[in-house]
Every structure is written in structure tokens, then in C-alpha cells.
Amino acid sequence: MKPTLALPCALLAISTTSIHAEDFAEGISDALTVSAYDDQVRARLSGLLDLELYTFSGEAPGLIFTDDSHLFAPRLSLFLDAQLGAPLYFFSQARVDTGFDPADDSLGIRLDEYALRLTPWEDGRLSMQAGCFATIVGTYVERHLSWDNPFINAPLVYENMTAIYDHEAPYDQADFADGLTHEKYEYNPVIWGPSYATGLSVSGKSGGLEYAAEIKNAGLASRPESWDGFDTGFDHSTVSTRVAWRPDMAWKLGLSASQGPYFTDEAAAGLPAGTGINDYRQMVLGQDISFAWKHWQVWAEIYQARFEVPLAGDADTLGYYIEAKYKFTPNLFGAMRWNQQFFDDVPDGLGGEVPWGRDIHRIDAALTWRFSTSAQAKIQYSIQHESGGGGTSDLIAGQLTLRF
Amino acid sequence: MIRPLVLLLACGCSLSPAESVIEGRVTLPQGKKAPVMAKRYEIVTKGGVLSTNPPVAVVYLEGDFGKPASLPLRSIVQKDYAFIPSLLPVRTGTKVEFPNEDDTYHNVFSFSPAKRFDLGRYRPEDKPVPFQVFDKPGMVTLRCDIHEHMRGIVLVLDTPHFVVTSPDGKFRLTGLPAGNYKLKAWIDSRTTLEKPVSLSGGGTVKLDFP
Numbered sequence: 001m002k003p004t005l006a007l008p009c010a011l012l013a014i015s016t017t018s019i020h021a022e023d024f025a026e027g028i029s030d031a032l033t034v035s036a037y038d039d040q041v042r043a044r045l046s047g048l049l050d051l052e053l054y055t056f057s058g059e060a061p062g063l064i065f066t067d068d069s070h071l072f073a074p075r076l077s078l079f080l081d082a083q084l085g086a087p088l089y090f091f092s093q094a095r096v097d098t099g100f101d102p103a104d105d106s107l108g109i110r111l112d113e114y115a116l117r118l119t120p121w122e123d124g125r126l127s128m129q130a131g132c133f134a135t136i137v138g139t140y141v142e143r144h145l146s147w148d149n150p151f152i153n154a155p156l157v158y159e160n161m162t163a164i165y166d167h168e169a170p171y172d173q174a175d176f177a178d179g180l181t182h183e184k185y186e187y188n189p190v191i192w193g194p195s196y197a198t199g200l201s202v203s204g205k206s207g208g209l210e211y212a213a214e215i216k217n218a219g220l221a222s223r224p225e226s227w228d229g230f231d232t233g234f235d236h237s238t239v240s241t242r243v244a245w246r247p248d249m250a251w252k253l254g255l256s257a258s259q260g261p262y263f264t265d266e267a268a269a270g271l272p273a274g275t276g277i278n279d280y281r282q283m284v285l286g287q288d289i290s291f292a293w294k295h296w297q298v299w300a301e302i303y304q305a306r307f308e309v310p311l312a313g314d315a316d317t318l319g320y321y322i323e324a325k326y327k328f329t330p331n332l333f334g335a336m337r338w339n340q341q342f343f344d345d346v347p348d349g350l351g352g353e354v355p356w357g358r359d360i361h362r363i364d365a366a367l368t369w370r371f372s373t374s375a376q377a378k379i380q381y382s383i384q385h386e387s388g389g390g391g392t393s394d395l396i397a398g399q400l401t402l403r404f
Numbered sequence: 405m406i407r408p409l410v411l412l413l414a415c416g417c418s419l420s421p422a423e424s425v426i427e428g429r430v431t432l433p434q435g436k437k438a439p440v441m442a443k444r445y446e447i448v449t450k451g452g453v454l455s456t457n458p459p460v461a462v463v464y465l466e467g468d469f470g471k472p473a474s475l476p477l478r479s480i481v482q483k484d485y486a487f488i489p490s491l492l493p494v495r496t497g498t499k500v501e502f503p504n505e506d507d508t509y510h511n512v513f514s515f516s517p518a519k520r521f522d523l524g525r526y527r528p529e530d531k532p533v534p535f536q537v538f539d540k541p542g543m544v545t546l547r548c549d550i551h552e553h554m555r556g557i558v559l560v561l562d563t564p565h566f567v568v569t570s571p572d573g574k575f576r577l578t579g580l581p582a583g584n585y586k587l588k589a590w591i592d593s594r595t596t597l598e599k600p601v602s603l604s605g606g607g608t609v610k611l612d613f614p
Contacts, residue, residue, distance in 0.1 A: 022515065022545060023593055030436065039438035046442070081440045091444040117449070124449055134445060142445045203447045212447045242447070249509050249527045292509065294524035330513050330522040372515055373547060 025374035028404045043082035049402040050075040050146045052102060058393035061384065062159035063101035063193065065185050073102035077145070089117040091133075100224040101159075101193070112224075113196050126204040132227060134194040136201055136212040136242050137220060137256040138301055139288045144194045150325040150335030151366045152380045152397045154193055157303050157319030160341055161187040163356050164221060166263050169270040169280075169310040174349030176312040179357060188221040188262065190284065190305045190319055195220050198229025199237065210244040210254075219260040219282045221307075226264060236261040236277050240284075250293045256286035262307060272310050280308045295327040309346070315356045316344035330370070337364040339384075358386040374403045424603040427576040428611040430461040430569050430589045439553035441485065457490040459591075461613075462559050463575045464493065464566035465601070466586040472497070472564065479503060480546065480556055482510045487546055487556030493566045493590075494538055494558060501535040504528045511549035518542025518560055525550070543593055559590055581605075589613040 032045040054060075055070040064071060075097035082090040093113035098105045100112070115131025134141040140158055143149050153159060163179045166188050170176035180187055199216035217229040219238040226232050238260025246252050262282040263271070271277070288301040302320035309315050319341035327333040343357035362384035370376045382395040435458055443449040475498045481488045483505040494500060504510045505528060512534070513522040518541065523534040538544065538560040546556035569575045577587075582605035588598045597613045 026593075033437045033440065035437035042438050042440045044440040044442075079442070079444075081442045081444065083440050089443065089449070091442070093444075113444070115444075119449060127449060136447055144445075210447065292525050294526065295522070297525075327522055327524065330515060330520050370515070 022372055022374075025372065025404060032404070040085050041082070043080060046079045046081070047404050048075075048077045048079075048146055049404075050077070051400045052152060053398045054102060054152075054395065055397075056393060056395040058391065059184070061382070061393065061395055062153055062156070062161075063189070064153075065099065065101060065103035065105075068104060071102055071104055073098055074107075075146075086122065087119050089119065091115055091117075124205050126202065129201045129203070130199075132196055132198040132229065133201070134196055135191070135216070135220060135240060135258075136203065136214050137191065137195075137240050137258055137284070138242075138286050138303075139252075139254065139290055139299055140301070141194045143299075146378075146399060146401045147376070147403050150323070150333065150368065151337060151364050152378055152399045153364070153382070153395075155301065155321040155323065155337065156339030156341055156360065156362050156384075157301070157321065158189060158191050158193055160189050160319070160360060162189060162221075162307075162315075162317060162343070164188040164262065164282075164307050164309075164315070166222065166226075167266045169263070169267050169272070170312060172349055173312050173347045176309055176315075177346055177348045177354050177356060185223075188223065190303055190317060191220040192223055195222070195227070196224070197222065197227045197238070199234075208246040208248075210246070211242070213239070213241045215239050216260075219262045220258050220284055221262050221282050221305075222264075232265070236263075238282075244288075250291055252288075252290045254286075254288040254290075256284070256288070258282070258284040258286075275310065280310060282307050295333075297325045299323045312346045312356070314344075315346050317357065318342045332370075333368050335364075335366045335368075338362075339364070355388070358388045358390040360384060360386045360390070376401050376403075422582070422605045423578070424580040424582065424606060425576065425578050425608040426463075426465070426580060426587060426601060426603075426611055427574075427608060428463075428613070430463060430573040430575065430591065430597075430613040432459045432461060432569070432571075432573045433591060433595075435459050439555075441551065441553050457486075458571040460491060460571060461569045461573065461575075462491065462493045462561075462566055462590040463569060463577060463613075464561050464563050464588055464590070465577060465580060466563060466588055466598075467565075467583060469562075469564055469581075475499070477501065480558070481505050482512070482548070482554070485551050485554060487554060489568075490555065491557045491559065491568065493561055493568060495564055495566075496541050496560055496562050497537065497539055498560075499535055499537045500558060501533045503533045504530075509550055510554075512546055513549050514544050514546055516542065516544040519544045519558070522549070543590075545593075587611060 035042045052073040060066050078094045080092045094111050096109045115133040117129040119127045197216035197218040201214035203212035216238050217234045218226040240258035242256040244254035261277045263277045283306045286303045291298040300322040304318050307315045321339040323337040325335040340361040342359050343355040345353035346356040348354045364382045366380040368378040378399040380397045385392045478500045502512050509525040511525045541560045541562045544558040548554040582603050584602050586598050587601045590596045
């Protein structure tokens, strides 16, 4: 079957079976759950099958990697969640897809997440976690999976490639100021999606105050290939912290900070004499606010990031978004998001200064129809404008998700 | 969660000498495995093992009993990340409220054809307590949009004569009028057993569902 036909065919299949979908999904869920020792040890395998279709004017936006003007991206995500007695919780995620982010590559399988969490007290005052897992920074992580995300892509600051190039130091100031001159995948955003790097975390809460801290093998901007701690080691670790305050259930205000090197080992040889990878750091300060009540959910985050760039000095950027979701009916919800990112000036190598990226703004709109508790279809339209001759481009995307 | 041993309160009927009783036992299926709460992306989580409900059945008398003048308000509480009770039989037209007694949001919803609704997110202190009127007979599966493992069932019945079995399957239906009926045992979404029953006014009929 042609990839472009797969989405409507799958949709049709879901529509015609929706009457029995609930029973069928329950049966699968029961079959994929095991329990032993009087329910003290329990494990559940679950999954998401995503079929995504993107079409866009201009270059592929964000973390979509193709030279074509459209892309079909299938993805199977398998999740294992296990509760071992009251205090121990283990989870993992394996994926079959064409790349961690949508790409026109061949299918491959990866283990993206695995972690063990110890929660000694039932009131949640302290949890400790070790493994390869999503960052504690910000609020996007908790809704980044396709079933929970009102959109098909991530907020701009989590996917907009900047001129930061983690494999190689710039040759001179002009080289850095030239911006994205290589293949897009060679560059880095401020935060690469959910950032499943490897490390340790502690978290907990006391009253309305929540806290978390983590030490990871790779920084927030690092690419998925850097997240495996066994491959890349812990010589260049990043520390992140987060505090959040819940004045009541509807509101949450958070503050996140992160600091750590962003260059990979490959870049070491090209760094200025006398300096090493740990001398060039990414620093991120994030603020977030979220609100939920009845059928409304609203999230907003603002990130200030600084990359210490050899020869070019500090490269600063500021990105933010505000996102709202509203459920019209049990089956239908819609979402809108306004995103913007600004870039500060860096030396151009000719005695002047230029922005180190094109200021960009983007508006995303999406509608999701839930056929049942195990199938949904989403459509999204995005339009973005880049300053400095970048022009305007748009994206239309569709996503069919089956959950089991 | 251990359910109170026998819930024999559903009929709201008083037993008079001309009224009959049916009692017996339903063979219940094995209990469900305890759910696993997915909390990988929650920075702050609580420990603990989720509670499970022992399997129970609903036994009811099917017939034409007319429409009631009024129906009592019923309630399903969300507590400790579970619906309590997890199975509630009600008569068609009953109003059921859904109080939240956890210190977190819940979002009760149903995609079931008998009642499709979404209460949105609400706090324990939100008033009035969100409710639904179940005006069509059938099985309504309750879920929480935030806590995927939560399940509850409202079984909407066109009869005033129903009862939830005890966890060992025993039941007793009282205050039944004379006549020929079908006695049904709802066991799960795929299994409803039935037997004809003849009530002649007064006395006790013994009937088991193997």
C-alpha cells in the first residue's frame, strides 16, 4: 500500500469497528497485564501506533527531516510499566520508527526510555529515579506523547533548530554568524523534545510546593544519539532543577534552570587551545504557568537560553509559547498555540554584530477527534514567519493514533 | 477496595405477605488483575499499590413495572484513584453525582452509547457536584481522562428490582410482585445470563446462575 493511502484506510477501519472498540481494547489491556504475589508485583505492556502525514511549503519545519515537501512517518511505541510493591516503579519505552523525530529514513528499533523509581513514603515527599528518562524541566514532557499532545508537533522552542552545532566548534566568528549552512540535523534546538538523557533525579512535594533535580549525561539541547549514557559517558553532565507551586489545583507556576556542556566528544579537537568541552555550556532558565478547569487546559512557558560559543561569545535566545486546549464534546477537542523565538546579536567577524538566528513566530491550530478510548485522529495547520528573508511557510499534518 | 459484604438495598421495596423473594447464587468470574498506574511523566508521584474490586454481578428482574414518580439520587465517589462503588446499578432516569474526594483533579467521561458525556476537570470543593442523568438503559463505562487505569460501570436498568451480589455471588431480591418474568444476571459487558421465573405472590424462590 502507498504510504499516503495508509492513513485514510486505517481511519476507515477504526470508524467501522468503533462500536466494539471499547470491549476489544479492554480485552487487550487485560491480556497485556500480569500480576503476582497478591498484586504486589504488576506489569502492563501498552502501546501507541502513530501514522503521521506531513505536507509543507518550503523546507521541512522543526524536527521533521526530509528534503521532500511531504513525509509519511509511522511509529510504534511500546511501554512497559511495572509496580513492584508500594515503593518501586519501573518503566521503559521502545520504539519502531524512521527516527526519533519524523524522517524519511528506514524503519529501526530503539530503546528510548528505561528507569527505576523509588518512592519510600506514600505521601510523595521524595522520589528517586535512575535511568534514561525525560527531563524534569518545563511542562511539555507530561503531554509530549501523541495521545496526550493536542498537537502533532512540539512547541517551537522544543524543536526550532538554532545555529548551535554540537559536533564541531565554529572556525571563526563569521562561521557561527552565518547560521544554518549545513544539513539541518547537524544543529540543535534549545531543548530537543522530551530530552530522554541518562542520569539520576530526585523529586517530591511538600504541601503545594513541588521540587525536582536531575543530573544527566547530556544537555537539554543534545540530540537523541547523545542520550544513551552507556555510549557517551558522564564526563560532560548537565544539572537541572525545577520548583513549582500549586496555589490550588487549577493553577501551577514553575521555575526551571539547567546548566551543562552541549558539545559532543567529536567537537573537542576543534575547540580553541587550552579549552575543553566543559568550558562551553548551555544555560537555560525557564518559567511556566498552567491552568486547568472543566474543559479548558492552558499552558505557557518562556525560556531564556545562553550558549557559550567558542570565538563568538555568548549566544542568547528567548523563546515562549502559550497553548490552549478546549474539549467541545467527549469526542472532539481543539487547540491553538502561539510560539515565538528571538535571537540576540553576536559578532559577525567584520567588526559588527548580527543576530545569530532568524526571529520566528508560528501559530498552530489543531483538532482532534476521539473515536473511542483507543483511537483518535488529529489534523493540524501551522503557519510561521521568519525574519531576515526567511519568509512565510506553512505545514498541514494529520495523525492517526491507535492506543492499546 | 473491599466492598460492603452484601448490597441488598437497591430495590427500596418493603416486603409484604403477598410479595415474593428470589435468592440464590451467581458463579462469578475470576477477579481482574490489579491495574498499573502509568506515572512516568509525573514528576511528583505517590507510592502505594492500587486497590482492586472483587468481581460482583447484578441480578435483576425484567418486566413491565411502570415509571416511578421519583428516583433517589445516587453517587459514585472518586477516592484513592478509584471509582467507589466500581459497579452501580440504577433505574433508568436516575441522577448520579460524581464527587471527587482525592486531593487531585479527576475528569470523568464515558464514550458508551447509553450515555456519552465528559464532566471536565473538577476539584473536590467545586459545587454543585457534577452529575449526569442516566436516561437510557444499557452499560455505561466510566473512565478518568487523567488517570487512565480508573474504571467504573453504571448499569442502567428498566426495572426497580435489582441487587448487587456479594463477592461470593449470593443475592436476595425482595418485594417482588406476582407474575412471570425473566431473572437476569449481568456478569460483565459480554455476559448476561437469564432464567424464566414464575412468582405466585409470597414465598421464596431459590435460583442459581451456574
